[in-house]
Amino acid sequence: MAHRERFVIGNWKMNPSTSAQAQKLLHAYRGLLRGTRGVKIVVCPPILYLPDLRRSYKGTALSFGAQDASAEVGGAHTGEISALMLKDAKISYCILGHSERRAKGESDEIISKKVGAALRAGLQVILCVGERERDREALYLATLEHQITAGFSDVSPELLRRVLVAYEPVWAIGKTAEDAMAPEEVHEMVIFVRKILSQKYGTRALTTPVLYGGSVEPANAQRLLTRGEISGFLVGHASLDPQAFEYILSAFKQ
Ligand code: PGA
Numbered sequence: 001m002a003h004r005e006r007f008v009i010g011n012w013k014m015n016p017s018t019s020a021q022a023q024k025l026l027h028a029y030r031g032l033l034r035g036t037r038g039v040k041i042v043v044c045p046p047i048l049y050l051p052d053l054r055r056s057y058k059g060t061a062l063s064f065g066a067q068d069a070s071a072e073v074g075g076a077h078t079g080e081i082s083a084l085m086l087k088d089a090k091i092s093y094c095i096l097g098h099s100e101r102r103a104k105g106e107s108d109e110i111i112s113k114k115v116g117a118a119l120r121a122g123l124q125v126i127l128c129v130g131e132r133e134r135d136r137e138a139l140y141l142a143t144l145e146h147q148i149t150a151g152f153s154d155v156s157p158e159l160l161r162r163v164l165v166a167y168e169p170v171w172a173i174g175k176t177a178e179d180a181m182a183p184e185e186v187h188e189m190v191i192f193v194r195k196i197l198s199q200k201y202g203t204r205a206l207t208t209p210v211l212y213g214g215s216v217e218p219a220n221a222q223r224l225l226t227r228g229e230i231s232g233f234l235v236g237h238a239s240l241d242p243q244a245f246e247y248i249l250s251a252f253k254q
Helices: 019-027 047-056 083-088 108-121 140-151 183-207 218-228 242-253
Strands: 006-011 039-044 062-066 093-096 124-129 163-167 210-213 232-235
Touching: 006 093, 006 210, 006 242, 019 047, 039 093, 039 242, 047 062, 083 108, 093 108, 108 124, 108 140, 124 140, 140 183, 163 183, 183 210, 183 218, 218 232, 218 242, 232 242
Parallel strands: 006 039, 006 232, 039 062, 062 093, 093 124, 124 163, 163 210, 210 232
Antiparallel strands: none
């Protein structure tokens, strides 16, 4: 079987409200600093906290990522932060195409431009894809295929190793373990994602990590990991609870 890196990525979204709380939250992660062998832990806090948090945890097992980056390189784009700025701040990863950004109007075309800009700046990209809902005719598969094809349109085979896919069905996000996708279904979707990638990249796509996100909690992490054939998780609300996050990470030890 192809060797794939494994990841647990914490997406803090727009939390917590102060930098002191952010420091405290990350401090509570300290049990994880030794890391779990073979699993990369990436923390994605709000952009304002990133430089300070990264500095405090430099040289530890933690890596840091942003939750978004501009498709533009510079210029008159009020409120935007470029991938080059993130790289300059020594941030390694960047989530792109998260469903909460898509819901605010981000198109596949913009996301494709963002992916290209982030890769050119030297970042590792966590590309989020996932259907809003499931329909009996399985049109959601076409949506997903379009998201993947567009997301990778500016990714050359040489740059493929810097992209991770996070499959996140929108209907399963921000709920509880019972509402998350069943591991067997996750497995089917991982195969689907890989099939589309392999049409473009051939066997190179076998090493692309495909993560699952959407209500990953201590109660379902173990079975999602073992039966879902995934390379890890993108964790939202449970990443704000250090104990829950640690428990999710421990699923990799079994
Ligand atoms: P959740 O969020 O774990 O709270 O469902 C996942 C995400 O939005 O990335």
